C-alpha cells in the first residue's frame with residue numbers, strides 16, 4: 001500500500017481581499033520528488049509555506065503522513081525547509097546553524113553531534129563547521145541550509161527556489177547533488193522553482209501552476225510531450241513550442257488543420273476524441289519535431305530567416321504560413337540565411353488545443 | 362573628513378591646468394586654492410567655528426577665577442588655570458534649597474535614566490518584534506494607536522498623568538518619573554524596532570520557526586544578536602532624551618529627586634550673592650557631559666543603526 005506523504009485538500013488562502021490559492025488539491029506520494037513550477041507570483045511559495053505551517057490557511061486541510069497537520073506548528077509537521085536566501089543565522093557558526101533546531105528540541109549532545117556529523121559528511125561541509133555564514137560562498141551556504149533540513153531527520157523536505165541565487169555553474173552542480181541526495185535518502189521532496197530545466201531534470205512529477213491553480217500534474221516527459229493546455233505547452237520548452245491558429249477541415253474523409261490556407265494532415269495525431277470540422281484550434285509543434293529537408297508525407301516550402309548555431313544543436317528561424325517558427329536540428333547541419341528548405345511536421349508528437357477552451361484535444 | 366571625496370568629482374577637473382610635456386599621465390594635479398576648495402573649506406570652517414566657539418568660551422571661562430572674568434575678555438585663555446569652579450559646581454554650589462552642588466542631581470539623573478532606558482528599550486523591542494514578525498490579531502490597530510500616540514503633544518497629557526500618578530501613590534517619586542519616561546518613549550522606540558525587524562530577512566524568521574523556536578527563543582537567540590546597531594540607536598535616543606529632560610523632572614518629582622537639569626537651572630538662576638559665571642559654566646558642561654560622552658562612544662554604531670533602520674518603512 002502506498003500512502004501519500006503529503007496531501008493537500010481543498011486548500012484556500014487569501015491575504016485580505018487577495019485570494020492566492022483556491023480549493024487546491026495535491027497528493028504527493030511517499031518518496032516522490034515533486035516540483036512546483038510556475039512563473040513569479042503564481043503562489044508556489046505560498047503553497048509551500050502552507051504545507052510548512054508558516055502561513056495559516058483560510059480553508060482546507062493538510063495531511064502529512066496521513067496525519068492532519070492543518071493546525072500543527074511547523075516543528076511538529078515532520079518537515080525540513082530550505083530557502084532561497086539560505087536564511088542561515090548570521091551570528092552562529094555552521095555547526096551552530098545545524099544544531100540550533102536540535103538544541104531547541106532538547107536532544108542529547110551525543111545525538112546532536114551524531115546528526116551534525118552525518119549531515120556534514122553527506123554534504124561534505126566538515127571543514128566549514130567552525131566558520132560563520134559570512135565566510136562561506138553561495139554554494140557552501142546553500143549546502144549548509146540543506147544540512148539544516150537534513151539534521152532534522154524528517155520525512156518531507158521543502159525547497160523554495162534553493163538554487164536561484166547561485167550562478168549557472170554552481171546551480172547545475174548543486175542540482176545534481178540534490179538529485180543524488182534524493183536518490184540516497186528517498187525522502188519526499190517538494191521543490192519550488194520557476195526554472196523549467198530544474199523541474200524537468202529533478203522531478204518525478206511536475207505540478208505546473210498558474211495564478212494559484214495547478215494546470216497539469218504529471219511526470220516530466222508527459223508534461224513536455226503531452227501538455228494538457230496551451231499554458232503548459234507554452235511554459236515548458238525553450239525555445240517555446242510553435243503555435244499556429246487554424247481550423248479543422250474535412251478533406252474527403254481525412255481531417256486536416258488549415259492554417260492560412262496551408263493544410264496540415266491530422267492523420268498521425270493521437271487525438272482524444274472526434275475532430276469536428278469547423279472547430280477553431282491551435283496547433284503546437286516543438287522545434288525538434290519539425291523535419292528539415294527530410295522525406296515526409298506533407299512537404300512545405302520555407303525560407304531560412306536566421307540561424308543560431310548552439311554547438312550540439314542548430315536553431316533555425318523560418319517563415320512558414322505567414323508566421324515565424326523555430327526549428328531545432330543537429331548542430332552539424334548548417335543553413336545560410338535565405339536558403340529555401342522543405343519542412344514537414346511530426347504530427348504524432350504535435351499538440352492540438354481548442355482555441356476557445358485552450359485545452360488539449 | 363567625508364567632504365574631501367567631492368574633490369575627486371570629475372567636474373573639478375575644469376580648474377586644473379596641466380602643461381602637456383609628454384601628454385598627461387597618472388594622477389591629475391589639483392590646485393589646493395581653487396575657488397571651489399576655498400568655498401568648501403571656508404563654509405566648513407565657518408560652520409565648525411559657529412558651533413565650537415560657545416563651547417570654547419564655556420571651557421575657558423570655567424577655568425578662570427572670578428577676578429579674571431571681571432576683566433571682561435571672554436575669548437582670552439585663562440592666565441591662571443583653576444579647577445575651583447568645577448569642584449564648587451559639583452559639590453558645594455547652592456540652589457535656593459540646598460548647598461550640595463550638582464552631585465545630588467547627577468545621581469538622581471542616573472537613577473532615573475538607567476531604569477527608564479533599560480525598561481523602555483526592553484518593552485519597545487519586544488513590541489516591535491511582535492509587530493514585525495508575528496502578525497497577531499489587531500496588530501494593525503495597535504500599531505496605529507501607537508503612532509497616533511507619538512503625535513499627541515505631551516503637554517496635553519501632563520495633568521491627567523499627574524492625577525493618575527497621584528491616585529497610584531507614585532506622584533513625586535522616582536518610580537513615577539521612570540514610568541512616565543518609559544511610556545513616552547514607547548511610540549518612537551516601537552516604531553524604530555518594528556522598522557528594523559521588518560527589514561531583516563523574513564526567511565530567517567521562517568527558518569527559525571521550522572527549527573522549532575518559539576516567540577522568546579527567536580527573540581533572544583536570532584533577533585537580538587543581529588540587532589546591536591538598533592539597540593545602540595535606541596539607547597542613545599533614550600539616554601540623551603531622558604538626561605536632557607527638564608519638564609517632566611520638574612512636574613513629576615519632589616525637589617529632593619530633581620534631575621541634574623533642574624538642579625543646574627536652580628544653581629544658575631540662584632539669586633543669592635554674585636553671579637559666579639565660572640561655576641555656572643562648569644556646571645553646564647558637567648550636565649552636558651553625559652550625552653556628549655554617549656555620542657562619542659557610540660557615534661559610529663548610531664549612524665549604522667539609523668541607516669539600517671531607514672531601509673524599510
Ligand SMILES: Nc1ncnc2c1ncn2[C@@H]1O[C@H](COP(=O)(O)OP(=O)(O)OP(=O)(O)O)[C@@H](O)[C@H]1O
Nearest residue numbers: 015018020038039040041042043044045046047194
Ligand atoms: N504577505 C502577503 N500579503 C499580500 N499578498 C501576498 C503576500 N505574500 C504573497 N502575496 C501575493 O501572493 C501571490 C503569490 O505569492 P508567492 O510568493 O506564493 O509567489 P511565488 O509563486 O512564490 O513567486 P516567486 O517565484 O516570485 O517566488 C503574489 O501575487 C503575491 O503578491
Ligand SMILES: [Mg+2]
Nearest residue numbers: 044045046160
Ligand atoms: Mg516564491
